[in-house]
Amino acid sequence: MTDSTQIPYLLRAARGEALDRPPVWMMRQAGRYMKAYRDLREKYPSFRERSEKTDIxxxxxxxxxxxxxxxxxxxxxxxxxxxxxxxxxxxxVESKGPIIDPPIRSQSQIDQLRPIEPEESFPFIKEILQTLRREVGNEAAVLGFVGAPWTLAAYAIEGKSSKDYRIIKSMAFSEPALLHQFLSKLADAIAAYACYQIESGAQVVQLFDSWAGQLSPQDYEIFALPYQKQVFDRVKARHPETPLILYINGSAGILERMAKSGADLISVDWTVDMGEARNRIGRDLGVQGNIDPGILFGSKELIRDRILDTIRKAGNRGHILNLGHGVLQKTPEENVAYFFETAKQADKLLTVSV
Structure with missing residues (x-):
C-alpha cells in the first residue's frame, strides 16, 4: 500500500482526506500576468504553437x-x-479570442463530424503530460482539463466569443433536436479526450463549462447538465479513481444542480459565500475556490484575511484553495507569490488568529 504522504497533496485533498491546510493552485496560473510568459509569447506569437508544441x-x-x-x-x-x-x-487571435469559421449551424455539418482519435490527433498532449509528471514528481499533482459540451458548442455555433449567446440559444429554442445531437457528439469526444489525458499522466481533470452560467436553471438542466453527466459517467467508467472537478463561471444560481453532474468536486466562483456553497451542495462533495481574483490587487493583509476566511468556511476536508476564476492580467506577481506563501502557512496562521 502506498504511503499517503507520497501521494501529491492536492490528490489527497481531492480524494477526501482531512488535511492541515488545503492544497492550492490557481486557474490560469500560467499566463499573461507573468513576465516570463510575456517574454516567451514575444518569441512564439501563435497561441496554438505555444500550446501544441511539447517543449513550449x-x-x-x-x-x-x-x-x-x-x-x-x-x-x-x-x-x-x-x-x-x-x-x-x-x-x-490575440485580443480577439477563438475564431471558428465556418461556424457549425446545420445538420449536414453535424453529420460530417467524426469520432475522435486522441492518439492520432493530439500526440503532443501525451508528451506534455508525461513530461510534466516527470518534472514535478510528487511535489504537485498534474491536472488535465477539458471544455464541457455546452461551452464548446457555444464557441462552435457562435463562431467566436459572445456576449448574448443569441445564435446557440436560438438553436436551442427553435431546433433543439439538432443541438442535442451536437451536444451528445461533443460529450463522447470530450470523454474520450479526458480519458486520454488521464492515461497520459493527468491525475485530476477539471471540466470547464464556462458559459453554462448564462443559462437559466431550467435550461441548464436541459442543455448542459445531461452532457456534463455524459462526460463524467464515461470517464468514471474507465477511470473511477481519478477525481473530476466541475467549474462554471457565474454558477451561484445552479450550485445544487451542479452537484448532480457526477463531479467529485465543485469549483465555486466568488459570487457565493464558501460556507453557503458547502451547505447548498452538501458535505459529501469537495469544493474548490473561491477567492475573487481582484483581491490580488489589494493589500497583503486583505489577501491573507480572505484566504483564511475561505479556509475556515470550507473546512479541512475536500477543499482545494483556488481563485473563483482565472488570474487577471497585470496582477502583481509578488501578490501571487504572497497568495501561495500564505496558503501554505494557513494551518499556523489559523492557529494564531483563533
Whole structure:
C-alpha cells in the first residue's frame, strides 16, 4: 500500500482526506500576468504553437511551478484543442479570442463530424503530460482539463466569443433536436479526450463549462447538465479513481444542480459565500475556490484575511484553495507569490488568529 504522504497533496485533498491546510493552485496560473510568459509569447506569437508544441507548452506549464510551487500544475492548453480531432478547426487571435469559421449551424455539418482519435490527433498532449509528471514528481499533482459540451458548442455555433449567446440559444429554442445531437457528439469526444489525458499522466481533470452560467436553471438542466453527466459517467467508467472537478463561471444560481453532474468536486466562483456553497451542495462533495481574483490587487493583509476566511468556511476536508476564476492580467506577481506563501502557512496562521 502506498504511503499517503507520497501521494501529491492536492490528490489527497481531492480524494477526501482531512488535511492541515488545503492544497492550492490557481486557474490560469500560467499566463499573461507573468513576465516570463510575456517574454516567451514575444518569441512564439501563435497561441496554438505555444500550446501544441511539447517543449513550449511544458515550459509555460512549469513557469508558475518554478516561481510559486503550487500544489497543482495544470496542462497549458485550450478548451478548444480537441475540436480539430472531430473535424472543427479553429484559430486563436490575440485580443480577439477563438475564431471558428465556418461556424457549425446545420445538420449536414453535424453529420460530417467524426469520432475522435486522441492518439492520432493530439500526440503532443501525451508528451506534455508525461513530461510534466516527470518534472514535478510528487511535489504537485498534474491536472488535465477539458471544455464541457455546452461551452464548446457555444464557441462552435457562435463562431467566436459572445456576449448574448443569441445564435446557440436560438438553436436551442427553435431546433433543439439538432443541438442535442451536437451536444451528445461533443460529450463522447470530450470523454474520450479526458480519458486520454488521464492515461497520459493527468491525475485530476477539471471540466470547464464556462458559459453554462448564462443559462437559466431550467435550461441548464436541459442543455448542459445531461452532457456534463455524459462526460463524467464515461470517464468514471474507465477511470473511477481519478477525481473530476466541475467549474462554471457565474454558477451561484445552479450550485445544487451542479452537484448532480457526477463531479467529485465543485469549483465555486466568488459570487457565493464558501460556507453557503458547502451547505447548498452538501458535505459529501469537495469544493474548490473561491477567492475573487481582484483581491490580488489589494493589500497583503486583505489577501491573507480572505484566504483564511475561505479556509475556515470550507473546512479541512475536500477543499482545494483556488481563485473563483482565472488570474487577471497585470496582477502583481509578488501578490501571487504572497497568495501561495500564505496558503501554505494557513494551518499556523489559523492557529494564531483563533
Amino acid at each position: 507548452a511544458v515550459e509555460i506549464s512549469l513557469q508558475p511551478f518554478r516561481a510559486f510551487k503550487p500544489d497543482g500544475v495544470i496542462l497549458f492548453s485550450d478548451i478548444l484543442t480537441p475540436l480539430p480531432g472531430i473535424g472543427i478547426d479553429f484559430d486563436i
